[in-house]
Amino acid sequence: MLFFDLDDTLYPSDSGLWPAIQERMCFFMQERLGISPEVIPALRRQYYETYGTTLRGLQTYHQVDADDFLTYVHDLPVEQFLQPAPRLREILLSLPQSCWIFTNASAGHAVRVLEVLGVSECFAGVIDIFALQYACKPQAEAYWRALTIAGQTDPRRVVLFEDSLRNIIPARKLGFTTVLVGSNGSPEDAADYTLPSLLELPGTMPGLFAGGLDG
Numbered sequence: 024m025l026f027f028d029l030d031d032t033l034y035p036s037d038s039g040l041w042p043a044i045q046e047r048m049c050f051f052m053q054e055r056l057g058i059s060p061e062v063i064p065a066l067r068r069q070y071y072e073t074y075g076t077t078l079r080g081l082q083t084y085h086q087v088d089a090d091d092f093l094t095y096v097h098d099l100p101v102e103q104f105l106q107p108a109p110r111l112r113e114i115l116l117s118l119p120q121s122c123w124i125f126t127n128a129s130a131g132h133a134v135r136v137l138e139v140l141g142v143s144e145c146f147a148g149v150i151d152i153f154a155l156q157y158a159c160k161p162q163a164e165a166y167w168r169a170l171t172i173a174g175q176t177d178p179r180r181v182v183l184f185e186d187s188l189r190n191i192i193p194a195r196k197l198g199f200t201t202v203l204v205g206s207n208g209s210p211e212d213a214a215d216y217t218l219p220s221l222l223e224l225p226g227t228m229p230g231l232f233a234g235g236l237d238g
Contacts, residue, residue: 024181026182027124027221028124028126028190029124031205033221038104040105040136047098051092075127075161089152101139105139108142109141112140112141118232123173125160129152161187166199185203195213200215201213202217204218
């Protein structure tokens with residue numbers, strides 16, 4: 024079984040989509056909660072480091088409704104940032120394992136991204152923040168809940184593709200085979216494999232295409 028993170032993993036990190044989402048988070052905090060723009064960056068960093076996501080911090084301290092927040096921050100023209108990815112689609116469809124999206128974002132956002140990329144049919148399902156009951160990576164509880172949702176009990180039988188080293192580390196401790204996608208952190212002693220992009224997957228981990236869980 025293969026778990027794929029969504030943002031900055033399925034598509035290139037230089038697309039501009041994730042920075043645009045982060046900007047919308049700041050706008051939400053300013054417009055909806057009246058927080059001064061000067062303190063928002065530090066506050067978001069504090070929430071991220073403590074709770075894993077800005078949303079979890081806002082839920083804890085400001086009783087923010089998750090659906091309202093995620094609808095607001097993902098209200099972007101995704102098609103202006105991304106384009107169809109036929110080579111990625113070809114690679115994903117050639118994998119014999121069941122593939123799942125495992126994201127701290129919402130399923131609605133994931134569906135829009137998958138549709139624009141043209142890879143919707145490559146995945147068995149989307150495990151989002153609502154399905155995880157607001158647990159989120161890098162919390163160990165999020166990984167266990169994701170396994171349960173996907174019908175898997177043994178993390179050693181799952182490969183996780185993720186752009187965040189912070190989310191890779193606990194997954195590897197739990198037994199996942201981990202693949203750091205992109206250049207967000209050093210892979211030494213943290214990830215089992217590293218890929219500049221998922222397009223390099225066939226050459227780096229050919230064993231996956233034969234039904235294995237490693238290269």
